[in-house]
Amino acid sequence: MLMLALRYPDDVAQWLQGKALKAYTSHAITSKDRLLVEFARIRANGWAMSEQQMELTYRGIAVPLLDRHGDLVGGLNVSMPMGAVSRADARPPPRGSRRPYLCR
Helix, strand or coil: CHHHHCCCHHHHHHHHCCCCCCCCCCCCCCCHHHHHHHHHHHHHHCCEEEECCCCCCEEEEEEEEECCCCCEEEEEEEEEECCCCCHHHHCCCCCCCCCCCCCC
8 A cells, every 4th residue: 555655646547547446354444535545644754554454463564665756666564464553553763763672
């Protein structure tokens, strides 16, 4: 979701045209309008979180990988059981934050 959300709007519109969104779980986004809202949230936050959209009781966090010019070159995703960490603790720190992640 992250990689598509960070593409140009025309690229996203072209990709969505004629696509049917498949529901892997009852939590999956299957509306194109809802997906565009989620893409806007991802762009605003600079990262993506998916909860139970691909598999029940699992959460995924994705962050972009940028080159030295700030261009998107890839993404990094981590999936985890939802019971292991709260939603708030799973989120990346705010942009520009130098706060390290601490293991508990």
